Amino acid sequence: MKLVLSVLAIIVLALVPWVGVSTMGLHTVFGVVLPYLAIAIFLVGFVWRILDWARSPVPFRIPTTCGQQKSHSWIKQDKVENPHSFWSTVGRMLLEVLFFRSLFRNTKAGIKDGPRLVYDSSKWLWALGMAFHYSFLVVFLRHFKYFAEPTPDWVLGLQWVDNFFQVGLPVIYLTDVLLIGAVSLLFIRRLWSPQVRYISLASDYFPLLLILGVAVSGVWMRYFAKTDILAVKQLGTGLISFSPVGADVLSGIGAVFFIHLFLVCCLFIYFPFSKLMHLGGVFLSPTRNLANNSRMKRHINPWNPEVKVHTYDEYEEEFRDVMKAAGLPVEKE
Amino acid sequence: MAKTPKPNELIQIDLTPPSRDWEDPTVEFRPGTWNYAADPETLKYLDLPNPRKWQVSDEDWQLPENWQQIIMEGFKDRLQRFRSFKVFMDVCVRCGACADKCHYYIGSGDPKNMPVLRAELLRSVYRNDFTAMGKVFGKMAGGRELTVDVLKEWFYYFYQCTECRRCSVFCPYGIDTAEITMMAREMMNLIGLSIEWILTPASNCFRTGNHLGIQPHGFADSIEFAVEELEEVTGVKVDAPMNKKGAEILFVAPSADYFASPHYYTLLGYLALFHEIGLDYTWSSYASEGGNFGLFHSNEMMKRLNSKIYAEAKRLGVKWILGGECGHMWRVLNQYMDTMNGPADFLEVPKSPITGTVFENARSTKMVHVTEFTSDLIKHGKLKLDPSRNDHWRVTFHDSCNPARAMGLFEEPRYVIKNVANNFFEMPENTIREQTFCCGSGAGLGTDENMEMRMRGGLPRANAVKYVHDKHDVNVLCCICAIDKATLPPLLEYWVPGVEVCGIHELLGNALVMKGENDRSTDLRGTPIAEEADPTEEAVGESGTTKEGAKDE
Numbered sequence: 001m002k003l004v005l006s007v008l009a010i011i012v013l014a015l016v017p018w019v020g021v022s023t024m025g026l027h028t029v030f031g032v033v034l035p036y037l038a039i040a041i042f043l044v045g046f047v048w049r050i051l052d053w054a055r056s057p058v059p060f061r062i063p064t065t066c067g068q069q070k071s072h073s074w075i076k077q078d079k080v081e082n083p084h085s086f087w088s089t090v091g092r093m094l095l096e097v098l099f100f101r102s103l104f105r106n107t108k109a110g111i112k113d114g115p116r117l118v119y120d121s122s123k124w125l126w127a128l129g130m131a132f133h134y135s136f137l138v139v140f141l142r143h144f145k146y147f148a149e150p151t152p153d154w155v156l157g158l159q160w161v162d163n164f165f166q167v168g169l170p171v172i173y174l175t176d177v178l179l180i181g182a183v184s185l186l187f188i189r190r191l192w193s194p195q196v197r198y199i200s201l202a203s204d205y206f207p208l209l210l211i212l213g214v215a216v217s218g219v220w221m222r223y224f225a226k227t228d229i230l231a232v233k234q235l236g237t238g239l240i241s242f243s244p245v246g247a248d249v250l251s252g253i254g255a256v257f258f259i260h261l262f263l264v265c266c267l268f269i270y271f272p273f274s275k276l277m278h279l280g281g282v283f284l285s286p287t288r289n290l291a292n293n294s295r296m297k298r299h300i301n302p303w304n305p306e307v308k309v310h311t312y313d314e315y316e317e318e319f320r321d322v323m324k325a326a327g328l329p330v331e332k333e
Numbered sequence: 334m335a336k337t338p339k340p341n342e343l344i345q346i347d348l349t350p351p352s353r354d355w356e357d358p359t360v361e362f363r364p365g366t367w368n369y370a371a372d373p374e375t376l377k378y379l380d381l382p383n384p385r386k387w388q389v390s391d392e393d394w395q396l397p398e399n400w401q402q403i404i405m406e407g408f409k410d411r412l413q414r415f416r417s418f419k420v421f422m423d424v425c426v427r428c429g430a431c432a433d434k435c436h437y438y439i440g441s442g443d444p445k446n447m448p449v450l451r452a453e454l455l456r457s458v459y460r461n462d463f464t465a466m467g468k469v470f471g472k473m474a475g476g477r478e479l480t481v482d483v484l485k486e487w488f489y490y491f492y493q494c495t496e497c498r499r500c501s502v503f504c505p506y507g508i509d510t511a512e513i514t515m516m517a518r519e520m521m522n523l524i525g526l527s528i529e530w531i532l533t534p535a536s537n538c539f540r541t542g543n544h545l546g547i548q549p550h551g552f553a554d555s556i557e558f559a560v561e562e563l564e565e566v567t568g569v570k571v572d573a574p575m576n577k578k579g580a581e582i583l584f585v586a587p588s589a590d591y592f593a594s595p596h597y598y599t600l601l602g603y604l605a606l607f608h609e610i611g612l613d614y615t616w617s618s619y620a621s622e623g624g625n626f627g628l629f630h631s632n633e634m635m636k637r638l639n640s641k642i643y644a645e646a647k648r649l650g651v652k653w654i655l656g657g658e659c660g661h662m663w664r665v666l667n668q669y670m671d672t673m674n675g676p677a678d679f680l681e682v683p684k685s686p687i688t689g690t691v692f693e694n695a696r697s698t699k700m701v702h703v704t705e706f707t708s709d710l711i712k713h714g715k716l717k718l719d720p721s722r723n724d725h726w727r728v729t730f731h732d733s734c735n736p737a738r739a740m741g742l743f744e745e746p747r748y749v750i751k752n753v754a755n756n757f758f759e760m761p762e763n764t765i766r767e768q769t770f771c772c773g774s775g776a777g778l779g780t781d782e783n784m785e786m787r788m789r790g791g792l793p794r795a796n797a798v799k800y801v802h803d804k805h806d807v808n809v810l811c812c813i814c815a816i817d818k819a820t821l822p823p824l825l826e827y828w829v830p831g832v833e834v835c836g837i838h839e840l841l842g843n844a845l846v847m848k849g850e851n852d853r854s855t856d857l858r859g860t861p862i863a864e865e866a867d868p869t870e871e872a873v874g875e876s877g878t879t880k881e882g883a884k885d886e
Contacts, residue, residue, distance in 0.1 A: 005473060053423075056416040059632075061668055062739070064501045064509060066767040069741030071694050071705055074712060075748070081767070082741040084694075096505070102430075103505040107763055109433035109793075115344045117439065117796040119763035125430060129505075196429040198350035199449050201475040203466070204427050273466050278506055281424030286417045287507035292741060295698040298671045303414055307633050308380060309640040310539050312619050312648055318540075319549045326550035328576050328618055 003191070006205035010213050017262035018255055027250035030258045035239055038265035045272025050280050059301040061294040064287040084293040096288055100129055128189070132182035135175035136211070138162060139218075142173070146236035168223075176219050183212045207276055210267055217260035225256045232257060335364030337784045340828060344792075348433070350444040356457065356475075358482035360489045362390055365785030368492055368778060371532040376525060378536050379634070383525030389488070394481075400524045401479055405462060407520045412463065418516050421508045422459045425452065431500040431508070436771050437493050440789030448500035448510040451490050455517055458483065488526055491517040493786060495775035496629070496661075497734035502767050514776070519631045527630065531777035534626040538638050543588035543622035552618045555591045563601045566859065568851030571608035576649070577615035581686060583646045584614045586657030587624040587815035595834055596818045598857045599658055602842030606707065609847050610687050610715060614655065620645035623662040624815055628669075629777035636673040639665055642700075643674050653683035654700040658836050660733035660814030661775065663702060667740045671698040688713040702736070704745040704813060704837060711752045717846040722853065722862050723754040726809045726840065729801045730759070731794065731821070732769035733814035741767075746813055749837050753844035758805040764797035774820035787820065788827050795828035802829050809833045811840060 020026040067078025079088040080095060095101040108122040142158055145151040162173045187208045190200050221227045231245075231253050238245040271277070283289065316323065316330055323330050337343075367389050376384035387395045397403065412419045431448040433439060438446040445451060453475075460467035461476030470476070477483060496511035521527070537546035547555070556573050564570045574580060584607070590600040607614055620641040627634030646654050656666055671677065680699040683692040690709045692701045710716050730750055736742040743766050750757055764770050773790025774783075801807040810821060810832055821834045843856045855861050 049423075053416060053420055056413055056419045058416045059414060060672055062417065062509065062512065064498055064507055064738050064767075065741035066502055066738070067741055068743045069694065071692075071742075071745060072690070072709060072712065075708075075744045078741070096507075100505050102503055102507065103428075105503055105768075106430050107434075107503075109439050111344070111346060111348075111439075115796065116800070117793055119761075125428060129428075193429065194349050195432050195444070195447065196427075198355060198444055199427050199429060199432070199447065199453070201427065202473055203475055273464070275424065275426045278424040278426055281420050282506050284416065284420050285424070285507040286420070287501050287509045287512075292667075294668050294671060295666075295695045295700070296693065298675050298697045301672050304673065305633055305636070307637045307640070309637050309644075312641075312644060315540075315542065315619050322548055322550040323618070326553040328549055328553055329578070 002200065002202040003205050005202050006209055009206060010209045013210070013263060013266055014213060014217075014259050017258040021258045022255050025251075027247050027253075027258075028244075030262055031235060031250045031253075032239065032244040034265045035261065038268040042268040042271055046277075046280060049272050049277050050284075053281065053284050057302045058286050058290070059303065061290050061292075061299050062286050063290045063292045065292050069292060083291050084296065085291060089289065089291045093283070093289055097282055100126055102288075103129060125189070128182050128186050131178050132186060135178035135182060138175040139173075139179055139215070142175075146233050147240045149233065149237055170222060172223075176215070176222075180212070180215050180219065183208055183215065187212065203274060207267075207270065207274060210263060210270065214260065214263045214267060217256060217263060221254070221256050221260060225254060227254050227257050228252050335782070335785065337365060337788060337827075340788075343785070343788060346440065346442040346789075348438075348442045355444060355450060355453070356472075356477055358477075358480065358486045360482070360485045362485075362489065363785075364782075366493075366783065367489060367786075368528040368530055368780050368783050371527040371529045373525075375529075375532045375536045376527065379532070379539060381525070381527070381532075382523060385525055387525075394485075394526070396481070396484075397524055400484075403523050404479060404484075404520050407523045408459070409463070411516050411519065412459075415512070415516065417509065417512045420506075421452065421513055422456055422463075424506045425449065425456065425508055426506075427453075428505065430503050430505065431510075434500045434503050435510075436495075436497070436499070436773055436793045437786070437790045440773070440792040441786070445486070445490050446493060448504075448508075451494060451510055452508065452513045454483070454486055454490055455513060484521075484526075487517055488521060491521070492528060492778060493790075495734070495771045495773065495778055495790065497771035497775060498738040499734070499768065499771065502738060511776075515632070518629070522631055528777060530780045531626050531629045534777075535630055535634055535638060538622050538626065541621075542617075542619045542641060544624060544626055545588050545592050547588065547592060547621070549618040552591070552616075552621050556616060559591060559597070559600050559604060563604050563857075566601070566855060566857055567605065567847055567853060569605070569608065569847045569849055571604050573604055574615040576617055576619070578649050579651075580613050580615035580649065581652050582612065582614040583620070583642075583649060583651040583654045584616055584657070585620055585623040585642055585654060587659040587662055588622045589624075589815040589819060590657060590836075593815075593819055595822070595839070595858075596815055596836065598839040598842070599818070599836030601857045602836065602838030602840070602845075603657065603703070605842045605845050605847060606716075606838065609845060610710065613686065615649060615651070617645045617649065619648075623656055623659050623666075625662060625665045626777060628661055628665055632669075632673075635665060635669060639670055640674045642670070643677055646677070646699075647679050652681040653695075654680070655683075655703060655706055656700055657703050658813040658815070658838060660735040660816060662735075662815075663742070664735035664739040666698065666700050670700065685709055687715050702740075702742060702745070704742065704749055707838070707841060708745045708748045711749060718753055718841075718844045719846050720753050720755050720844050722843045722856065723840050724756065725856070725860070725862060726754060726835070727756040727758065727805060727807045728754045728809050728811050728840070729798065729805075729807045730757070730765070731772075731798075731810050731812040731817060732765055732767075733812055733817055734769060734771050734775060736813060737767055737769050742813075743767075746837055749841060750811060753837075753840045756805075758801050758807055760797040760801050764793065770794040770797065772814075772817045772820045772824060774824075775816050779816060779820045784823075788824065791820070791824040792828065794821075795824050798825060798832055799829045802832050807832065809835050811835050811837055813837055 067081025107119040373384035457477035467476035501509035534544035627638040770793040
């Protein structure tokens, strides 16, 4: 049901611009208005979500320590897995954000005869996650060529690396293959693994399918349904310089492009309201971004509550006689 | 009391989830898998809201009329006070990396014991009531209304989490189920849903200074009794000062150390050690508990109980505080105490009076872990040790959850063990250090009525012990946690008969050569110490013939 809903949603989303452009001629709406709107919602939404998280304080220092603490000079501290200083915490965060350190630890538990519990190394999720995120990043960055004239050197460099194997015509980008492959495998994993399928919600299938839709429509344009690249570049540079092109240029671009662009807009709009916000959230996770130094340095809880305690005086008042009988010293005789 | 299934029945675990949707709330409160409700009198004593008589197995939990409103307000309040909670409600991508990292899931196969789904029990309500997506798309966006059945599910599964934080080690966003469980328990407390095994110790601790409710004279008696017992074993009469003003150090240990077994032998170890190095220290009857069951209840309760330690240090005028072997106690001391009840500006930066070592890592909190203290003594050659007195033990070490994952205390205890015992074997690497498995009974769940879940939750730990027991004839599991010492013996009895449980300072006490001691023919347990190990006996060790030999009482 959750899966069916997500698939249906993607089909509908792909049909909307098709109908809008080819039968209603709404090129400007889909080519100019929606992209501006989507970017605006994304930026405002993203910033708002981050601020909203940041508005809640961090009352306690609760890092999850995954290595030796700092103690004696003769015991080697694991600075990355158990940082006590600002810079080693930055190091831990970089490993987490750039290399998915924690996911790299992944194991798969099983029960064998004996009974014997085994924990096999399981790096598949990590590998797919890395392939997906990095290829998506490169694909995203490559698109800057549509927004700047002449195309910046770093984008050309990126393309050169991405074209390294010189296979196919037009030459196939490595990241296109990686992105579609990784997203598809991540999607299949969700259906294949009974546990993961059990925990999956529509909001887990939907973004995967949306990204797959974006990638497939993009690849389709590059390799199969040739699109007027010059017109697209005019659109891009026009959008970024706030002087969007007119309907004459837009009407020369094929419908597949508008499907691609519309799905991208959907992704931008959906982003701040969804689990995709893990992009921002990972930086704010208190179990990772705090140093384990709470015995070295006092941290303040801004709402540290007044609580009712049982004072020593109240305690002695209740137990004075037995304390004296037991030979324990008391404050008041 | 429910009859616990036999190990061969219990091991029939199917990790395949059912075909039904998890979002339909269904809980069967099967005997052996839940804990008794708290007594209303205890709630009243602690000024907690909505006290009433109810029991988990009742159909009607006598909820206050506006219970949903109370929970929703509590939810909102906590989202505003804890960034952890808010971020963890939002960022999970349900990748499933945490799923098989939970000891309760591995041992029960119940899919709602996957950390991700445990959190989803809250998240579904959060989405429904606090997010734009949930408000617009409701069920389609994974939202669930808070119904009585959902609440019962919360109760069942948030009292099937030991807050061990193993899942958070593997989560790519560091989502910590302990944090989520704490929030859920706090919210349930608001409508008077608490469990007996957490609240009674908390109220005892509030009143008498310790979880067991031992009054000052009882405390003094048991320490004095331990002094006598130690003299019988070692021939040395030690001094154990109590409530002594002007001592240099306040020593705080979990109360089980002076009232339960096998904790007790660790107490004998502390007493022997402090005497031997001539430490100027004191026990306190008022702060006679290092553990803190408030941690398993609410941050406020944790603060109320923890306040005694600094208050007593101040009253007695000590310079710094030394803490004994206890797991969750050290979570509180390392991550919460200074923030909650500090600043401890009336104390001095801890400095070992024996070696002169300054404990820089405790510069602000002024509280040192006893294995940090002891490892420093050994490193500086201040102790005369005869590790052969532990030759009847083949030792493995269980990293207790909190010193491991909320502190990173890995090498200090190992250094001590390796210096006091000759036969030390590590369990498999995926089951120790930061990946250590919980005893299955932490966070207030170590009750008899919950025995089946405890045996299930403890399976991964016990199974790793079994591995070293079979391979290296390990016959003792050493640990630095009072809950471990209380709950691992029945667990090992169930899954790995023939393995005992001990503390590090018990082993240290055995090995410690004291001035004026007798021939030390027995260890601290009164078990005769084996003669020089016979090499031929060692050779047949693999077949298991020697493992029971030396230590039968």
